[in-house]
Amino acid sequence: EIRNCDWSSDVCSSDLFIMLSLSISFGTYIGLTYKVYGSLFHDSDIYLTEVGQFGFILATISYLIWAVLYDFVGFKNSYTVILVIQIFLSFSMHRVSKDRLLFKIWVSMSWVCEAGHYSILALFIQEIYGYRQQGRIKAVFLVGFGLMQHTVCLVTKLVIPLDGWQVVFQAYGILSSLSLVRAFYCGSDLELRQKTRGSAASYE
Numbered sequence: 001e002i003r004n005c006d007w008s009s010d011v012c013s014s015d016l017f018i019m020l021s022l023s024i025s026f027g028t029y030i031g032l033t034y035k036v037y038g039s040l041f042h043d044s045d046i047y048l049t050e051v052g053q054f055g056f057i058l059a060t061i062s063y064l065i066w067a068v069l070y071d072f073v074g075f076k077n078s079y080t081v082i083l084v085i086q087i088f089l090s091f092s093m094h095r096v097s098k099d100r101l102l103f104k105i106w107v108s109m110s111w112v113c114e115a116g117h118y119s120i121l122a123l124f125i126q127e128i129y130g131y132r133q134q135g136r137i138k139a140v141f142l143v144g145f146g147l148m149q150h151t152v153c154l155v156t157k158l159v160i161p162l163d164g165w166q167v168v169f170q171a172y173g174i175l176s177s178l179s180l181v182r183a184f185y186c187g188s189d190l191e192l193r194q195k196t197r198g199s200a201a202s203y204e
Contacts (some may be wrong), residue, residue, distance in 0.1 A: 027114025
């Protein structure tokens with residue numbers, strides 16, 4: 001049985017929004033703080049700049065890779081891959097940060113996961129809601145993501161002086177884990193709708 005998924009009162013969209021809002025903030029947070037955090041272990045600004053450049057290139061390339069993966073395995077499986085990688089990164093970030101190579105890889109992969117969120121979200125919304133609605137729906141999601149990310153960043157500013165960076169990364173791991181649980185709970189509904197509504201929505 002498929003849920004009633006009109007956008008104005010769309011349970012499916014609510015599920016999607018909750019999952020992505022919880023999980024997408026990790027990559028954004030790393031992007032905002034990797035230089036500050038990295039400077040605790042690496043005193044070379046040139047190295048930290050190289051980390052950013054490498055991560056940007058890798059994330060840009062990954063947009064295409066995530067899109068191809070989405071075409072082959074669908075939303076739920078693509079999102080699960082993103083979350084599994086992200087959970088591993090967030091829980092292990094603090095342990096690998098002293099190693100230059102691993103720190104570069106971990107930061108870059110966090111942005112690859114962030115790129116994956118935006119890539120599969122764009123494809124899913126277009127497939128489900130069609131070309132006419134996708135613009136405003138994406139706008140709502142992006143505004144919501146921004147508010148969530150600012151809220152989380154404000155909270156982490158309070159947490160870091162008290163408990164340190166490791167607790168912050170673990171918190172992001174917990175948020176991604178909650179998204180993974182939610183994906184298993186409602187992912188079948190989302191993919192069922194993707195199969196039944198996708199072809200029709202493309203012409204709406």
